[in-house]
Amino acid sequence: MRSFNTRSRIAVAASAVALLALAGCSSSSDGGGSVDEAVGQNLDGRGAISFAMGKNDTDKLQPVIGKWNAAHPNEQVTLKELPGEADDQRNKLVQSLQAGNNDYDVMALDVVWTAEFAANGWLQPLEGSLALDTAGLLPATVATATYRDKLYAGPQNTNAQLLYYRTDLAPAAPANWKALTDSCAVATAKGVKDCLITQLKQYEGLTVNTTQFINSWGGAVVGPDGKTPEVESPQSKAGMQAMVDAYTAGQIAKRSTGFTEEETNLAFVGGESMYAYNWPYMYANGEKDGSAVKGKFAVAPIVGPTGPGASTLGGYNDGINVFSKNKATARDFIAFIQNQENQVSFADASFPPVLKSVYDDAALVAKYPYLPALKAALENAKPRPVTPYYSAVSKAIQDNATAALTGKATVDQAVADMSAAITQAAK
Numbered sequence: 001m002r003s004f005n006t007r008s009r010i011a012v013a014a015s016a017v018a019l020l021a022l023a024g025c026s027s028s029s030d031g032g033g034s035v036d037e038a039v040g041q042n043l044d045g046r047g048a049i050s051f052a053m054g055k056n057d058t059d060k061l062q063p064v065i066g067k068w069n070a071a072h073p074n075e076q077v078t079l080k081e082l083p084g085e086a087d088d089q090r091n092k093l094v095q096s097l098q099a100g101n102n103d104y105d106v107m108a109l110d111v112v113w114t115a116e117f118a119a120n121g122w123l124q125p126l127e128g129s130l131a132l133d134t135a136g137l138l139p140a141t142v143a144t145a146t147y148r149d150k151l152y153a154g155p156q157n158t159n160a161q162l163l164y165y166r167t168d169l170a171p172a173a174p175a176n177w178k179a180l181t182d183s184c185a186v187a188t189a190k191g192v193k194d195c196l197i198t199q200l201k202q203y204e205g206l207t208v209n210t211t212q213f214i215n216s217w218g219g220a221v222v223g224p225d226g227k228t229p230e231v232e233s234p235q236s237k238a239g240m241q242a243m244v245d246a247y248t249a250g251q252i253a254k255r256s257t258g259f260t261e262e263e264t265n266l267a268f269v270g271g272e273s274m275y276a277y278n279w280p281y282m283y284a285n286g287e288k289d290g291s292a293v294k295g296k297f298a299v300a301p302i303v304g305p306t307g308p309g310a311s312t313l314g315g316y317n318d319g320i321n322v323f324s325k326n327k328a329t330a331r332d333f334i335a336f337i338q339n340q341e342n343q344v345s346f347a348d349a350s351f352p353p354v355l356k357s358v359y360d361d362a363a364l365v366a367k368y369p370y371l372p373a374l375k376a377a378l379e380n381a382k383p384r385p386v387t388p389y390y391s392a393v394s395k396a397i398q399d400n401a402t403a404a405l406t407g408k409a410t411v412d413q414a415v416a417d418m419s420a421a422i423t424q425a426a427k
Contacts, residue, residue: 035100035121038322043129045326048076049105049333053316054089055081060157060351061108064342068333075329077106086110097122102323105330108156108316111144111383112390115226117319118147119388124320126151130331137338138375141354144383145317147226152319154334155354157346159314160377161212162299162370164268164276164286166192173300177216177242180275180303181251187274194253196246197264198277202402205260207384207394208312209277210401212302213239215382216309221397221418226387227426229419241411242305244404257405269293277302279314281350283370299370301377311381315352347371352378392425 053061058081065077080103082089090113096103097120109117117123126132132154134142141155163180165173169190174180184195199205211221219236222229230236246252253273256264261278268276269285271292276282286293301308318337320330336342343353347364352374358364359375385393400418403409409417 035322038100039121039124042325042327044328045324046075046329047326048078049324049326049329050078050080050103051106051108051333052080052082052093052104053108054084054086056084057108057316057351060346060349061337063345064337067342068336072329075326075332077333080104093117097321097323100323102321102325104321105324105326106333107319107321109153109319111313111315111317112385112394114145114153114317114319115147115386116388116390118150118152119226122319122322123152124322124324124327124330126154126320126331130320130327132331132335132338136356137354138356138378140313140378140381140383141315144313144315144386147386153317154319154338156316156318156334156337157351158354158378159279159352160311160374160381161208161277161279161302162283162311162373162377163302164278164282164297164299166274166293166296167298168296169274173298174303176307177303177305177309181246181249184251184274192272192274194255194267194273195251196275196277197253197259197267197273198256199259199261199264200247200252200256200401200405201258201260202398203260204394204398206401207397208314210240210243210397211382211384212277212309212312213243215239215312216302216304217242221385221393222387222422226385227389227422229422231415231418231422237411237415238305240401240404240415243401244411247405248407257402268297280352280370280374283368284350299373301373301380308376308380311377313378313381313383315354387426389422389425393422396421396425 058079065079069076082092093107124130137155141158145151145153145155163173169186170183174183187195198209200209214221214236217235217239219233219239220230264276264278265282265285267273269291283299286297302311303309318334320327324330338355340355343355343358346353347358359371365371387393396418400414404411404414
């Protein structure tokens with residue numbers, strides 16, 4: 001599980017604004033008319049369905065599909081693999097949905113696409129006969145599948161960054177951000193190359209890290225409407241300032257501006273840093289034979305100014321194509337993915353589950369000691385900006401965070417420029 005959906009998610013260049021304009025006039029030769037008409041059609045439809053997902057992660061779903069098909073001979077699920085890269089996956093889905101096709105009944109969506117697809121009218125709202133019971137799910141995962149107070153998808157799996165720390169250098173996790181930065185003197189005294197390493201290269205990982213700092217300090221990138229920028233609030237600016245100050249002081253390693261998840265993984269597992277922010281997949285690598293930190297590290301939630309911080313969520317949400325002919329089957333398959341047995345299988349595959357009870361399974365915790373810390377992180381986690389203009393918002397974050405980190409702009413100027421770019425995107 002290497003980041004947002006176990007692989008780096010690259011911001012897509014296609015304009016969500018243009019897509020919104022097209023959505024209202026979509027029509028279908030297969031699915032039945034406009035999106036407005038399609039919402040009310042085939043709610044009781046049952047039969048064979050297709051499930052679309054990026055090929056990098058389909059190995060986790062193939063056993064689930066096999067179990068479903070064995071129990072539902074008249075409602076078989078066919079896996080349709082999408083390309084490996086996130087932008088190619090999204091483009092393929094968008095082309096089909098814009099044409100009003102029902103090529104894909106259930107779609108595994110990167111969590112940041114959910115709001116955009118919902119705003120375009122491409123997702124069937126999960127209400128009425130199609131409602132899902134979300135009581136057993138981690139609340140933060142439900143938030144990623146919700147747009148304008150309505151559930152549009154079923155959380156499938158999730159992810160959150162953790163604070164990895166060297167127990168031979170720091171016997172306990174730092175209680176807050178100041179405790180972390182103050183302890184960097186230990187790394188220097190012990191001859192460890194870096195204090196904290198994370199992903200500050202100009203790609204989606206920088207969006208994740210910047211929003212983590214903003215959210216951990218109580219700020220937000222956009223408001224509840226998904227359009228109004230909030231990055232100029234005192235809390236948002238304080239979070240950005242904390243990141244920039246730590247980078248300038250060398251508490252966050254200077255080389256982090258060239259790091260993705262994998263560079264972070266290699267450096268921490270190689271014993272080159274005291275702390276790291278990264279996804280749970282790194283835990284198993286740290287415990288492998290040959291790791292410089294085997295038996296000498298632990299994990300905790302990332303930190304904020306007064307305690308645990310707010311990690312940025314990753315994962316997939318499963319949405320029903322509004323043009324699907326078999327929406328009742330599609331809904332039941334999504335609920336099936338969320339059951340205890342299948343969610344445990346995700347944990348065994350290092351694919352963080354969305355079901356709360358899995359994190360309290362003593363046998364699983366014994367196998368995967370990071371689960372309690374991950375659950376705590378997920379309980380405090382926040383989605384990346386929930387907006388139908390996600391690509392433009394992510395680019396605004398990356399461009400202006402880079403300017404602030406490299407000294408080309410003050411934090412005040414960076415957030416002002418970020419705010420202006422978000423406002424422009426929403427016009």
